[in-house]
Amino acid sequence: xxxxxxxxxxxxxxxxxxxxxxxxxxxxxxxxxxxxxxxxxxxxxxxxxxxxxxxxxxxxxxxxxxxxxxxxxxxxxxxxxxxxxxxxxxxxxxxxxxxxxxxxxxxxxxxxxxxxxxxxxxxxxxxxxxxxxxxxxxxxxxxxxxxxxxxxxxxxxxxxxxxxxxxxxxxxxxxxxxxxxxxxxxxxxxxxxxxxxxxxxxxxxxxxxxxxxxxxxxxxxxxxxxxxxxxxxxxxxxxxxxxxxxxxxxxxxxxxxxxxxxxxxxxxxxxxxxxxxxxxxxxxxx
Amino acid sequence: xxxxxxxxxxxxxxxxxxxxxxxxxxxxxxxxxxxxxxxxxxxxxxxxxxxxxxxxxxxxxxxxxxxxxxxxxxxxxxxxxxxxxxxxxxxxxxxxxxxxxxxxxxxxxxxxxxxxxxxxxxxxxxxxxxxxxxxxxxxxxxxxxxxxxxxxxxxxxxxxxxxxxxxxxxxxxxxxxxxxxxxxxxxxxxxxxxxxxxxxxxxxxxxxxxxxxxxxxxxxxxxxxxxxxxxxxxxxxxxxxxxxxxxxxxxxxxxxxxxxxxxxxxxxxxxxxxxxxxx
Numbered sequence: 001x002x003x004x005x006x007x008x009x010x011x012x013x014x015x016x017x018x019x020x021x022x023x024x025x026x027x028x029x030x031x032x033x034x035x036x037x038x039x040x041x042x043x044x045x046x047x048x049x050x051x052x053x054x055x056x057x058x059x060x061x062x063x064x065x066x067x068x069x070x071x072x073x074x075x076x077x078x079x080x081x082x083x084x085x086x087x088x089x090x091x092x093x094x095x096x097x098x099x100x101x102x103x104x105x106x107x108x109x110x111x112x113x114x115x116x117x118x119x120x121x122x123x124x125x126x127x128x129x130x131x132x133x134x135x136x137x138x139x140x141x142x143x144x145x146x147x148x149x150x151x152x153x154x155x156x157x158x159x160x161x162x163x164x165x166x167x168x169x170x171x172x173x174x175x176x177x178x179x180x181x182x183x184x185x186x187x188x189x190x191x192x193x194x195x196x197x198x199x200x201x202x203x204x205x206x207x208x209x210x211x212x213x214x215x216x217x218x219x220x221x222x223x224x225x226x227x228x229x230x231x232x233x234x235x236x237x238x239x240x241x242x243x244x245x246x247x248x249x250x251x252x253x254x255x256x257x258x259x260x261x262x263x264x265x266x267x268x269x270x271x272x273x274x275x276x277x278x279x280x281x282x283x284x285x286x
Numbered sequence: 287x288x289x290x291x292x293x294x295x296x297x298x299x300x301x302x303x304x305x306x307x308x309x310x311x312x313x314x315x316x317x318x319x320x321x322x323x324x325x326x327x328x329x330x331x332x333x334x335x336x337x338x339x340x341x342x343x344x345x346x347x348x349x350x351x352x353x354x355x356x357x358x359x360x361x362x363x364x365x366x367x368x369x370x371x372x373x374x375x376x377x378x379x380x381x382x383x384x385x386x387x388x389x390x391x392x393x394x395x396x397x398x399x400x401x402x403x404x405x406x407x408x409x410x411x412x413x414x415x416x417x418x419x420x421x422x423x424x425x426x427x428x429x430x431x432x433x434x435x436x437x438x439x440x441x442x443x444x445x446x447x448x449x450x451x452x453x454x455x456x457x458x459x460x461x462x463x464x465x466x467x468x469x470x471x472x473x474x475x476x477x478x479x480x481x482x483x484x485x486x487x488x489x490x491x492x493x494x495x496x497x498x499x500x501x502x503x504x505x506x507x508x509x510x511x512x513x514x515x516x517x518x519x520x521x522x523x524x525x526x527x528x529x530x531x532x533x534x535x536x537x538x539x540x541x542x543x544x545x546x547x548x549x550x551x552x553x554x555x556x557x558x559x560x561x562x563x564x565x
Contacts, residue, residue, distance in 0.1 A: 015296040020346075050558025054345050114410040115336075115343040115384050125561045194530070194560045202563060211564050230559075275292055276558070 003029075003038045004133065004159065004219075009253065009260045009280040014268060016277070022048030022056035023229045023279035024126075026063035028071060039135040039157070042070040042077075043281050045169050047229040049125035049197055050276075053116055054101075058094065058124030058200050065090035066130050077132040078162035078216065084208035087128065087166070087198045094124070094200040123201035127167025129227055133219075133283065134160050159219040159285065166212050168195040169279075170233035173217050174224040174247045179240055184213040188237040191230055224251055225283040231276035235267060250282060289521035291447040291478035293351050293557050299447040300377065300439045301338065301352050302432055303331050305367055305415070306455035307360030308423035313456075315545060316492030323488040324417035327454040330486060330548055331356060331367075332413050334452065337552040339384035339412075348384040351557050353377045355435060356414065359428035361421025369415045376435060387412035425459035429467035436474055436481055448476045450555075452548065453516075454486040457509030468516035479521060484541030485513040486548040495546035498528060500538040510544060517542040524554040 006029065012021035028042040044063040048055025069076055069086035076082035098120070105111055112120060135157040163171050165184040168191055173181035185191065196211045219225070224247055228236060239246035253260045260280070267273035293299045311324035335354065342349045355377045358367030366374050370388030391411045399405040436449045451471055457464070474481045491506040499505075502514040517540040520528065528535045531553075541551070 013294070015294055047559070049561045051341065052561035053343060055561075057345075113343075113347075113384075114390060114412060115339040115348055116345065117410070118340050119343055119561075122561065125559075193556055193558065194562060196564055197559075197562065199561075199563050204564075207564055275294065 003041070003135065004225075005254070005284045006041060006043065007254055007257070007282045007284070009257060009278070009282075011261045011264045011278040013277050014265065014275050020056065021277050022050060022059055023277040024048070024056065024059035024063040025279050025281055026067045027281070028067050040074065041133040041283075042067050043131045043133070043227055043283070045129045045227045045229060045279050045281060047127040047167065047169050047277070047279065052122070052125045053119035054124045055126060059126040061094065061097070062087065062090045062126055062128060062198060065093065066128065070130065070132060075132070075162070077130045077164040078214070080212065080214060081205065081209040083128065083130050083164035083166065083212050084205045086130070087208050088203045088205050090198075091200055091203050098200075123199050125197040125199050127165075127169045127195055127229070128198050129163065129165045129167075129169035129171060131171060131225075131227060132162045134162065136160065160216060161219065161225060162214075162216045164212050164214055166196050166198055166208065168230045168233065170228055170230075170236070171215070172226045172228070172233075172236060172247070173219075174226070175220060175222070177245060179247075181215065181217050182237065183215040185233065186237070188234050188241060191234045195230070219285050221285055223285040225285075226250055227279075227281040227283075229277065229279040231274045232264075232278045232280055235273040238272070250280065251284065254282065254284060289447065289479040289523055291445065291476070293447050293555065295350050297446050298350055298443070299352050299555070300355075300436070300443070300449040302355040302357060302377075302435060302449060302451045303334060304357050304359065304428055304432060304451065304453040304455070305331055306423060306425070307358045307363075307367070307418040307420060308458070308460070309360070309419050309421055310423065310456055310458050311360070311488075312419040313490045315488050316490045322417065322419070323456055323490070324419040326488050327486070328415055328417040330454055331415060332411070333549040334552060335383060335414055336412055337549050339380060341552055341555070342380055342557065343384070348381040350379040350381050352380045353439075354380055354383050357428060357432055357435075358415070358418065359424050360418060362424070364424055364428045364431050367415050369413075372414070377439070383414070387414050389413050422460040423455070423458050424461045425455060425464050426462040426467040429453075429464065430470060433470040433474070436471055440474055440476055440481075443476065445477045448479045448481045450482045450484070452484050452486065452551065453513075454488065454548070455513065456488050456490070457513045465512055465516045472518055480518070482518045482521070482541060483516060484543075484548075484551060485517045486543045487513045487545065489545055493544070495544060497543045497546045497548075498533055498535055498539050499542050499544070500536055500540070505544065514540060514542045520554075523556060527554050527556075
């Protein structure tokens, strides 16, 4: 099986500009990368908490840091504590970044306002979903060392996914027109306004690890995996709950990315989807 | 009537704060807390506006999720009570409120020192209005004035989250039956729910401070019971939040606070994902 095709979509909430979008996506392998030779893909989706200040900036930095950490420590999403360690690394970097931010604001003649200060002291918050897709050689045996450097273009491979989640950003795995995994939430009733969040001041590795959920699965040709922030994830589960196949709509946007935002707006207008930032990663094994 | 309408810049909500500025507010508040009732309610209004501004603050400024009015009543006057450049204005977008306090004071506050203790820290405290106490209590006229503001808002925002009115008073209306007048506010509704009227009763009668009561049996006098009767039952989303904060609430719980802090009610309002640390 070849590497999957990975596509990404970001849509700000109605009333916000794209610069004000507080969802973030970071991928280790872009669409331009040679799909035949990639054997690990890391996808991270973060959803900045709207009540916090600098939520979009934190979501972006957090997603980038988790991808960076996964590159240096493969298996991050498969081990309890792996994601927590990456979040702590991002929080340490945030402390330095925020000092520079405050200094830059003063230099720009726009010092931190009285209403910003309490939130700056509190820090920024975001959910995190980290997914590692890993290729393994099919039919490999202990004595097959001579094949280790085999041609990745022609050699059959199988793909597995490992996911670590803090909060309500979700992964959906679809096979043969059936939803076979919904992680970490599988019921629309599980969404609310107080999901677990990674705070930019939280460097308590044990606490972060205790709140992190883990899951994994293996993929076959034709499988579809979707990563979505809460508004779209809740829509997905609600549609599935009433017997629909929401993946039909989501997989149709490949190659037609410009049609995604209008479709999101249509669902919002029809009150089928909450007006919130939307992030979607579509991983297509077809 | 689900109280689930989105509160956003494209669909803002309206918050009206009413402050009793009559002569009886010159009296001390009952119980162990020192100070005049007038000081307590002025402080509460300033903290409510602070909490609301901070809640809606982003790095590019305060977002206009709410339009806010402060209506004072005392002696022969009923009308806008903002000081400074906002003086005379009824409903003001929150960003303008946040950017235009009459002044910003520095106050000493005790904050956690990170090692289990407390340390004194200087914080900025914006002030939009000062204490005032004069003449009778035209609360009925004030409630009717606010009913007019609410009516105007609903005409422009018929599907939005219903207006929320917070009345801070000692309950000693001198111009009629406040419960009947309150119904002119709570009898109005948007498609999302009935208008909410919450009351903070500051009383010299003492007794135990209480927040969000379900019955009036513990209240000390008729003033308190009238304000309780005039208060709306908390809608389900607010009840759920109150319960999550450990408050003892049920389906009968009303937006009524007796000699206690009311600024926390701002946290009952949902504008998106709450920013909270893991527990």
